[in-house]
Each structure stands twice: as structure tokens, then as C-alpha cells.
Amino acid sequence: MPRQPAPSALQALYCDHHGWLHGWLRQRLGNASDAADLAHDTFVRILGRDQHAAIREPRAYLATIANGLVVSHWRRRELEQAWLDTLAVHPQAVLPSAEDRAIILETLEQIARMLDGLPARCREIFLLSQIDGLTYPQISAQLGVSVNVVQKAMTRAVGHCFQILLRDD
Structure with a gap:
């Protein structure tokens, strides 16, 4: 398991830049809820990295991670919409359960990432x-x-x- 950065460094990064990152994401996504989710996911990604060196350009670093999450977010939305469009033409009796739909969407997202x-x-x-x-x-x-x-x-x-x-x- 990778060692995590000192909590004080991560806390400082979060406190100093979370508000900025949330605003940056809100501009790109058009809503505060998705922006909050992706800002959270950005910091979770940082927790999982094995990087102990000080981040020289924190906003650029955060924006790079967050931008990748935004791309994944939009790709997932497009896949979900395509899936919903496909389901709309089928009779209700043949529609998969909510759990099956979630599994199918996750699989489609993995395939899309592979093919990208x-x-x-x-x-x-x-x-x-x-x-x-x-x-x-x-x-x-x-x-x-x-x-x-x-x-x-x-x-x-x-x-x-x-x-x-x-x-x-």
C-alpha cells in the first residue's frame, strides 16, 4: 500500500484550493452538485498517489486531475444517454433491473476507456x-x-x- 502524504500537507492543499477547484469545476460542468462530487474525487485521487514531493503548481496539478475526471464524467453521461435511448425502444417487460443497468453502464464505461x-x-x-x-x-x-x-x-x-x-x- 502506498504511503500517503502527511495529513498537514494534504489539509493545506485542500483548505487552500478546494474552493477554487469547486468553482473551476462548476464552470465546466454547469452545476454545483457534480462539481462538488468531482472536487471530492480529485482529492481522493491525490490520497491514492505515492507522491511525497511538494506540489509546485497546485492549481495546475489539481486542474489536470480534475480535467481527466470531467472527461470521464461527460463520457459516462453520453454512454448513459445512449443506453437510455436504447432502452426506450424496448418494451418494459424486457428492461433490465436497476442493478443490471448499473453493471452494464460500468462495463460500457470500461470499454470506452479501453478504446479511447x-x-x-x-x-x-x-x-x-x-x-x-x-x-x-x-x-x-x-x-x-x-x-x-x-x-x-x-x-x-x-x-x-x-x-x-x-x-x-
Whole structure:
């Protein structure tokens, strides 16, 4: 378990910059509630880091962490909306439970994070294969690339996802 910074340093960081960070996040998110949640999450991230050196530019440091959380927040909102749009076209009897919906949304968010690091063409090939169920020759024909290009892109995508899974464990 990583050692945590001295409580006094973290307290000072929090006391000196929490108000600023909350305002910064409120401007980007448009509401105080989400801003408060992400400001809290920013400081939780700092607690989990194994960094003992003094932070030279605290606002830049906080903004960098918070910006990543804002990106994740908006990505999650987009995924939730897409999921809700999908559910809206199904009859009530086939709708998943609240618990199942939460699990599905978390899984979709993990997949989105994994695919974010891939080049657009590689991501497209991966999704055509894994989501649409197309074969490599079908993907090749649809995108106008060789089967070899599809194979290399799939190898890269699967390797990339595997590396992220290893890193997250």
C-alpha cells in the first residue's frame, strides 16, 4: 500500500484550493452538485498517489486531475444517454433491473476507456468485429482495406485492451 502524504500537507492543499477547484469545476460542468462530487474525487485521487514531493503548481496539478475526471464524467453521461435511448425502444417487460443497468453502464464505461487510446481506424475495426460480429473479410470489404490490415488492427486492439486490463488489476 502506498504511503500517503502527511495529513498537514494534504489539509493545506485542500483548505487552500478546494474552493477554487469547486468553482473551476462548476464552470465546466454547469452545476454545483457534480462539481462538488468531482472536487471530492480529485482529492481522493491525490490520497491514492505515492507522491511525497511538494506540489509546485497546485492549481495546475489539481486542474489536470480534475480535467481527466470531467472527461470521464461527460463520457459516462453520453454512454448513459445512449443506453437510455436504447432502452426506450424496448418494451418494459424486457428492461433490465436497476442493478443490471448499473453493471452494464460500468462495463460500457470500461470499454470506452479501453478504446479511447486506439487510433480511429483500429477502434472502428475492433467494434465492427466485436460488436457488429463481422468477419475479417467483411470488414475488409466494408472499409476498403486488406484483410491483412484488419488482422493487424485487431491484433493491436486486443493487445491494447489486454494491457489496460493488466494495468487496472
